[in-house]
Amino acid sequence: MNTDRMKTGFSTFASVRFVFVGALLLAASAMSARAELRIDITRGNIDPMPVAITDFYSGDTQTAAIGRELAEVIAADLERSGLFAPIDQRAFIQSNESLLVRPRFSDWRVINAQALVSGGVSYEQDGRLKFEFRLWDVFAETQMTGFAYRTPRNNWRRVAHIIADAIYKRITGEEGYFDSRLVYVAETGPHTMRVKRLAIMDQDGANHKYLTDGSALVLTPRFSPTRQEITYLSYFNDTPRVYLFDINTGRQEMLGAFKGMTFAPRFSPDGNSVIMSYARDGDSDIWIMDLRTRRARQVTNDPAIDTSPSFSPDGRQITFNSDRGGTQQLYVMDADGNNVRRISFGQGRYATPVWSPRGDLIAFTKFYGGRFFIGVMRPDGTGERLLTESFLDEAPTWSPNGRVLVFFRQTRTTSSGAGGVTRIYSVDLTGYNLRQVTTPTDASDPAWSPLNR
Amino acid sequence: MRMKLFGLMAAMLLVAGCTENADNGDTTQGGGEVAPTPVADTPVALDPQEDLVVNVGDRIFFDFDKSNLRPDAIDQLNRQADWLKMNGGITVAIEGHCDERGTREYNLALGDRRASSASQYLRSMGVDGGRIETISYGKERPAVLGSNEEAWAQNRRAVMVVKSGSLS
Known part of the structure; x- marks a missing residue:
């Protein structure tokens, strides 16, 4: 459950402790009397829910500044989801200080707020910050949820994302995804001599950091589901091979001693192995390397190109890309390589299948009629839906809750080198809410982390 | 062989041009007397990669999403095979590239x-496989900028790059 995640998670990443704020149980009993304040996120293009997010109150000015920024980060997270419409704070009537006692719900109904977020921030004896947060149903006049968090001062942004996740979960019924990060490839220079570096940032673009210096070409980073690790392709020493990158230490390690190119790596759901392509004499097959024994075993054996493998979340199946039928199509097989079946039958070429963390869908890139699309289909190949289209859209990656896709988009280049702008975008699973993800430079090959822990 | 001879002749013509200039008493260069450049056994120390590019051709091209060798590619590979056999001390890498439409x-x-x-064809023509390595750059290193069919056609290529050794 959510609380478990927080408990286990905080021990390794940063120390944040939480306690329930008392009113929750009371609120739960009161709410059963009336229809819940709720967003059904399975519908597309819904009207965003108006929500009032107040600055977290503090008596002293220095801490109050953090309370203000905290509210900004929460509001930005919720707004970006496309499901919430934070109300301009200038419309607020009730003061933040008096909110700490109890909301005057009529003041919030007047400005059409359906949900209200209030809270306080203060210093603890040990120098840590304490955040108290409450989510209110304005019409039912009840508290929907509430927590208190303690954390080192420099960790306040994580608390903001955790609170945004709690709000998202309480109102949509789905896990949030704001307390997460993106790793991607930062691109600079002309396309003929592109410099590519691994970069990592919070999902909202904060805490941006380069992981490699650009001296070696790097591609296709992917997060470990269980450790602070990334697997990716590096051309270090002009030898394209799959590597592991330890985020905490910066250590890079080549995976295995393959005689040819290894590429297209992804972790298994338990984090104990990496599945990838291995190319020998023009033939790319899929292999799995066990990270504990460092033994590799071959999964596909076909003269065609087999690449872009991705495990189902239960680890029992693998989806991959192959041109064994003539052109690139999507396939699913059992994890041991048996029972291979083609799942894509629409017009055009299909590539980069990625299994949703919920297991219900496979996202892909499609190339048809000179255009590229990001789409989804069920693992049996039914229910294909295209979500985006452009000159070049490629490489979808799932949010931890399987509700949002991030991918990259490249524009046309002129013969003088103008254009060719490459940026990361997010789109809701419903196909709505397309937004650019802010990065300092051109960006490609995004990969979403699991929820932080 | 023909290409090699052509290169040699071109180099000699260049040298001849210089000496002729000097013989005409052109003193505008300053420094007075210009010693006639000796036309020695090695007229120009040509870099192997330059020789490959100028006299043989370093690249072949492919159709969209294809890796089979077109007739023009086979002609080119035949010249490369001859050149490699003539210059037995040279090792090469063949880089495989794609256009951006994938x-x-x-x-x-x-x-x-x-x-x-490309590598398999060269081996079939009698070039020692130990002298040829391969590397793929996918769509990461286009030769030509531009999102148009002309640029894409030039970017779908395999390029021979000299790794070590010198011309025989």
């Missing part, structure tokens, strides 16, 4: 297939 991972595999096609 996904990154598939293009890495396709680039590998293209480099491998």
Whole structure:
């Protein structure tokens, strides 16, 4: 459950402790009397829910500044989801200080707020910050949820994302995804001599950091589901091979001693192995390397190109890309390589299948009629839906809750080198809410982390 | 062989041009007397890669999403095979490349297939496989900028790059 995640998670990443704020149980009993304040996120293009997010109150000015920024980060997270419409704070009537006692719900109904977020921030004896947060149903006049968090001062942004996740979960019924990060490839220079570096940032673009210096070409980073690790392709020493990158230490390690190119790596759901392509004499097959024994075993054996493998979340199946039928199509097989079946039958070429963390869908890139699309289909190949289209859209990656896709988009280049702008975008699973993800430079090959822990 | 001779002749013509200039008493260069450049056994120390590019041709081209060798590619590979046999001390890498109209991972595999096609043909023509390595760059290193068919046609290629050794 959510609380478990927080408990286990905080021990390794940063120390944040939480306690329930008392009113929750009371609120739960009161709410059963009336229809819940709720967003059904399975519908597309819904009207965003108006929500009032107040600055977290503090008596002293220095801490109050953090309370203000905290509210900004929460509001930005919720707004970006496309499901919430934070109300301009200038419309607020009730003061933040008096909110700490109890909301005057009529003041919030007047400005059409359906949900209200209030809270306080203060210093603890040990120098840590304490955040108290409450989510209110304005019409039912009840508290929907509430927590208190303690954390080192420099960790306040994580608390903001955790609170945004709690709000998202309480109102949509789905896990949030704001307390997460993106790793991607930062691109600079002309396309003929592109410099590519691994970069990592919070999902909202904060805490941006380069992981490699650009001296070696790097591609296709992917997060470990269980450790602070990334697997990716590096051309270090002009030898394209799959590597592991330890985020905490910066250590890079080549995976295995393959005689040819290894590429297209992804972790298994338990984090104990990496599945990838291995190319020998023009033939790319899929292999799995066990990270504990460092033994590799071959999964596909076909003269065609087999690449872009991705495990189902239960680890029992693998989806991959192959041109064994003539052109690139999507396939699913059992994890041991048996029972291979083609799942894509629409017009055009299909590539980069990625299994949703919920297991219900496979996202892909499609190339048809000179255009590229990001789409989804069920693992049996039914229910294909295209979500985006452009000159070049490629490489979808799932949010931890399987509700949002991030991918990259490249524009046309002129013969003088103008254009060719490459940026990361997010789109809701419903196909709505397309937004650019802010990065300092051109960006490609995004990969979403699991929820932080 | 023909190409090699042509290169040699071109180099000699260049040298001849210089000496002729000096003989005409052109003193505008300053420094007075210009010693006639000796036309020695090695007229110009040509870099192997330059020789490959100028006298043989370093690249072959492919159709979209294909790695089979077109007739023009086979002609080119025949010249490369002769050149490699003539210059037995040279080792090369063949880089496989793709245009931008494909996904990154598939293009890495396709680039590998293209480099491998070229390598296999050269071996079939009697070049020692130990002298040829392959590397795929997928769509990462286009030769020509531009999102148009002309640029894409030039970017779908396999390029021979000299790794070590000198001309015989």
